[in-house]
Amino acid sequence: MVYHHLYSRFATRSEVRVAVIGAGNYGSAIVTQDPATPRLAVVAVADISVDAARAAYEKGGFDMSHVTYAETVGDARQKIRAGARIYTDRSEILTEIDAVDVVCESTGMPEMSARYALAAIANGKHVAMITKDCDVAVGPILKRKAEQAGVVYTPVDGDQHGLLIQLYEWAKSVGLTVLSGGKATDGEFIYDRAAGTVTIQTDKKIHPPSVETITVAPQDARYLEMIPQGRTAEYVAERARILAGLPQPGSYDLCEMTIAANYTGMKPARDALYHAPLRITEIPVAYCGADDGGLFAASDVIDLATCLRAPDESGLGGGVFLVVRCDNAYSNHVLTTKGQIANYDDSAAVIYRPYHLCGVETSTSILMAGLLGIDTGAENYRPRYDLVKVAARDIGRGEVFGNDHDPSMSARIVPARPVAPGNLACAHLLRGNRAAVDIPAGTAITYDMVEEPEGSVLWALRREQDRVFLSSQAPSATDIQQEESRS
Known part of the structure; x- marks a missing residue:
């Protein structure tokens, strides 16, 4: 990657000082990665729970003798100037601290997120927006306000929509035609042929009436095998019926796809998406154009996929994917014969990233904003x-x-x-x-x-x-x- 070249040659400062608002799982991971991340310093953490804010530093292995509570802006400024890291339950003060370059908004509360983002921009600070509930509602106007103020408003690496936006931008930059793209849901459907069962593998709680495992009727087992050529719509519909008792994608999944659509211009084929259960090898078969045996009537379609796989097969890891082609015949031959997984007629191939690391990898977006003054989104963010x-x-x-x-x-x-x-x-x-x-x-x-x-x-x-x-x-x-x- 070129990050070290960019940072060493074009950085406007030597270090990015960060404030994290919201010390949940995501925000805490930004803090715990601080000691391992060059040029990054999380100088302040806020949460409605003061214990949670302090615990983020404890989890990161910081010397807690240099971590202290601050209640006011003046108190925080003085302690940071003296070399301390501060934590607080007064989130609003973090947007006013001089020694903060980037505010990571991670509360998960859209109203408060909008308030903190607006205040950060007004105080000349970059905003790394992690609260997708806010971003999907008012992200374009916040980005516009940031640009007018001369600061950055950015989605973040680690969130699936942020990673999908970057993958899409890369594909367009090298001349690929994007047929579809999306993210894999965090849960994966594990198909045990011998037992005749499908079990969801997830870290989320399963709420009734959904169940963890379903038994597949013998007459239905054929629909869980590889989709035959020309039968995509039938197989996708039958799988939806067979697997309906398992937990399905949630509103939060569609929320991330809405943000990605607003950044990239990709569009849903239908309002609820297909979110088909698919093997990795089936993504280019199903999520391409109807003329080539897929589901979609147009290109640039956005959707979800739940990975369907055997226990010993690789999964998508909650990552992101694109189905692409090259419009030049020779280029497309190279694309589909050099290891990429193609559909039956080699008219499309899937490119995928089988992981998203949440706050562990968000530092790239933070450092891009703080060191270079650029975001990791796309140029034309609009409320489409x-x-x-x-x-x-x-x-x-x-x-x-x-x-x-x-x-x-x-x-x-x-x-x-x-x-x-x-x-x-x-x-x-x-x-x-x-x-x-x-x-x-x-x-x-x-x-x-x-x-x-x-x-x-x-x-x-x-x-x-x-x-x-x-x-x-x-x-x-x-x-x-x-x-x-x-x-």
Whole structure:
């Protein structure tokens, strides 16, 4: 890689001083990698739990005699100047500390994330946005504000959408035609032929009615073998039926794909995505054009895949993938005969990255911002699509909408529309707010179905984003539904 050349020749400073807001699993991994990462210094950590903030340094093996609590901006400045690392439960002070170059926003709370990002930009600090719930709702306007302020707003390596954006940008830069791309879900379906079972391998809790293992009926076993040429749609549909009892991709998966679509211009073939269970060898077979036996009518399609594999086979590791071709016949011959996995007629090949390391590898995005003043996203970040929610059960008036793990709602990806009655509501503008009306199961939730909170920075930013990027004459939810029914 060229990182060391870039840093040594073009860096504007010798070290990047970082503040991490949100000491969960992701944010803590940024801290614990600090001692092993040249040019990176996490000088401040904040969390609503002061114990969690302090524990991030403990997990990193820091000398805790040089780690201390700070309650005010002045206190933090003085202690950092004296060589200490600080932790706090006053997250807002981190955006005002002079000795911070990059703020890593990792709270997972879209309203607070928007507030901290806005404050960091106003104080001349770069923002590494880890809270995808905020990024998917108002990321484009935050990036625009950062550019106007002369700082960087960036997605991060380690998050799957950030890695997919970079893989896509690389593919386009070397002249590949991208047919599709996406991420692998964290859970993988392990098919034991001898036992006739499929078991999900995941670190997430399994909630009823989903189960960990299903038994495959003998007549269905053929659908779990390699997809035959010309039978993709049939096999994908049958697998969806057979494996329906296992945990399926969640709203958080679609959230990341929405951000990637907004950065790259890739588009979903349908609003709920296919998220097919596929072997690595089947990705170029299924996720290519219909003319070549795949599912898609167009190129540049974004989707999910759940890795289906035997216990002794390699998996996708929650990584990312592209299905590509070369438009020159000779180049395409090289592409499909030099080790890449191709489809049946060699019209497409899969390129994949079988891992994402979360906060362990986020330092590349942080250092790019802090040392070079560049982001690791794509150039034209626009609100092309919104993640929206559909009631999975009856939701009563006054109920509080939950996050992307709330089973009372499912997610869809649709063209972005402004905040207005009748328009489908951006999913994360719902979070923590109350239903204004009774919402029957199966109903797509619109803005007039939610009580708008007073004084919300997130909602204000979203309206500003609408004014900057979206037409006031955009179609309503009814128009969208009629368009989808015709297609």
